[in-house]
Amino acid sequence: MLLVGPPMLDRSKDRGQTKLDQLPHESKMVCVGSTPLPRKRLRYRSINDKYPRNYRGIMLLSVPGKVLNRILLDRMKEAVDTKLRDEQAGFRKNRSCPDQIASLRIIVEQSLEWKSPLYINFIDYEKAFDSVDRESLWKLMRHYGIPEKFISLIRGTYQDMKCRVAHAGQLSDSFEVKTGVRQGCILSPFLFLLAIDWIMKTITAGRRNGIQWTLFDQLEDLDFADDLALLSHNHAQMQDKTTHLETISAGVGLKINKRKTELIKTNTTADNPVMINGEPIKEVESFVYLGSIIDGQGGSDRDVKARIGKARGAFVMLKKIWSSKEISQRTKLRIFNSNVKSVLLYGCETWRTTETMLGKIQIFVNTCLRRILNIRWTDRIRNEDLWQRADQKPAAQQILRRKWGWIGHTLRKPASSITRQALKWNPQGKRKRGRPRNSWRRDTEAEINRQGKTWSQIERAAQDRVGWRIVVDGLCSPGGS
Numbered sequence: 001m002l003l004v005g006p007p008m009l010d011r012s013k014d015r016g017q018t019k020l021d022q023l024p025h026e027s028k029m030v031c032v033g034s035t036p037l038p039r040k041r042l043r044y045r046s047i048n049d050k051y052p053r054n055y056r057g058i059m060l061l062s063v064p065g066k067v068l069n070r071i072l073l074d075r076m077k078e079a080v081d082t083k084l085r086d087e088q089a090g091f092r093k094n095r096s097c098p099d100q101i102a103s104l105r106i107i108v109e110q111s112l113e114w115k116s117p118l119y120i121n122f123i124d125y126e127k128a129f130d131s132v133d134r135e136s137l138w139k140l141m142r143h144y145g146i147p148e149k150f151i152s153l154i155r156g157t158y159q160d161m162k163c164r165v166a167h168a169g170q171l172s173d174s175f176e177v178k179t180g181v182r183q184g185c186i187l188s189p190f191l192f193l194l195a196i197d198w199i200m201k202t203i204t205a206g207r208r209n210g211i212q213w214t215l216f217d218q219l220e221d222l223d224f225a226d227d228l229a230l231l232s233h234n235h236a237q238m239q240d241k242t243t244h245l246e247t248i249s250a251g252v253g254l255k256i257n258k259r260k261t262e263l264i265k266t267n268t269t270a271d272n273p274v275m276i277n278g279e280p281i282k283e284v285e286s287f288v289y290l291g292s293i294i295d296g297q298g299g300s301d302r303d304v305k306a307r308i309g310k311a312r313g314a315f316v317m318l319k320k321i322w323s324s325k326e327i328s329q330r331t332k333l334r335i336f337n338s339n340v341k342s343v344l345l346y347g348c349e350t351w352r353t354t355e356t357m358l359g360k361i362q363i364f365v366n367t368c369l370r371r372i373l374n375i376r377w378t379d380r381i382r383n384e385d386l387w388q389r390a391d392q393k394p395a396a397q398q399i400l401r402r403k404w405g406w407i408g409h410t411l412r413k414p415a416s417s418i419t420r421q422a423l424k425w426n427p428q429g430k431r432k433r434g435r436p437r438n439s440w441r442r443d444t445e446a447e448i449n450r451q452g453k454t455w456s457q458i459e460r461a462a463q464d465r466v467g468w469r470i471v472v473d474g475l476c477s478p479g480g481s
Contacts, residue, residue: 059182090225091189097290102350103422109298109439114429117268119238123228124260130180133253209237264296292347300351311344349406352440411462
């Protein structure tokens with residue numbers, strides 16, 4: 001048994017410096033231990049299991065290996081985080097998917113309102129985790145200032161890495177894997193993030209191919225790990241950025257997936273396609289970004305419809321639980337909240353809601369609650385009584401509370417934060433005549449006005465968490481919205 005403690009981390013007499021030189025060899029013993037036979041056949045599988053290319057091997061690490069990797073990650077992450085671009089939100093503290101989704105929705109809606117041309121290129125990489133070049137990773141770790149001893153330690157765990165394939169009850173001979181980061185390792189997202197961040201830094205350095213964001217700065221992209229959304233005002237800018245991205249990505253072993261890369265265009269009559277290696281990128285009206293549908297015409301109707309469909313599928317999959325007499329109603333409701341309602345309300349902070357939309361969401365929730373509580377359709381019961389029995393709040397109130405909770409979190413970020421700047425961003429352009437179309441921001445301003453407050457007052461109130469809860473209670477009360 002390998003013990004990670006004083007015997008291994010022997011303190012030298014020279015100012016207490018930790019001796020890590022011996023760890024690369026020993027860390028292999030930590031990370032590549034014996035695995036129970038049933039677990040050796042585990043693998044990651046994507047939605048379509050008909051093609052072998054959709055299967056991924058999973059690295060199962062021993063507990064000491066996980067502890068060692070956690071120690072390394074904690075020591076590296078905070079030091080490197082300050083060097084990462086603000087556009088990158090993946091695997092970072094106090095950053096989340098709704099940040100990027102909301103920013104992108106606001107960009108689309110404001111561009112439509114101000115008739116500003118907009119190109120959004122959603123980039124997808126082929127087998128990104130499995131393709132990144134390891135030698136490039138070690139160089140990038142040095143580039144970001146990670147100590148050489150840490151690099152040697154991590155590099156040692158990747159040497160002579162081998163895999164086997166299970167088929168028809170038999171295991172193949174082992175073969176060496178020389179590219180990619182390990183699926184299932186806690187360090188892999190961090191290492192992969194370094195590669196993506198360096199790529200985006202390289203393609204945007206010295207170029208101005210983004211959308212005008214502030215008086216002096218442009219916003220080139222919004223990223224969550226390898227889910228990249230490139231932003232530009234015209235075709236020439238987007239083509240230059242995409243071509244440069246393809247070239248730089250190839251240098252670290254990544255290849256753009258032409259089938260899954262798609263483009264959204266708004267407020268432009270240009271019909272010339274953006275090309276990748278001589279092939280045109282597919283143009284679409286909407287795109288699923290980080291699990292939410294980004295509509296080129298703004299709004300959230302498509303996303304809400306898809307969310308209801310996904311939540312209904314999750315509810316049906318658990319039908320044996322709902323009909324079980326051995327499970328208490330309290331437990332069923334907890335399962336409903338965690339497995340169904342969480343699917344339904346994912347990304348609701350970014351929705352521009354309407355009465356019709358909220359009605360559809362509430363009807364679905366009420367239907368599920370009736371099934372769980374075994375209330376027949378012939379049994380007449382008021383919605384308020386149903387919610388009280390199920391210990392539920394109205395969907396509209398929950399959505400509003402989550403929205404303002406997220407806004408408060410965003411307003412406490414630095415003024416230079418992209419997500420915070422998005423709340424007040426307007427593109428260069430001119431509104432068309434007539435009544436302006438509704439948008440997420442316009443609805444938000446209306447909710448503030450109904451409370452008799454201004455945006456400046458809201459910004460100041462958000463800095464005090466206790467005071468902010470009082471503001472949110474007022475905004476989300478039945479009379480406040």
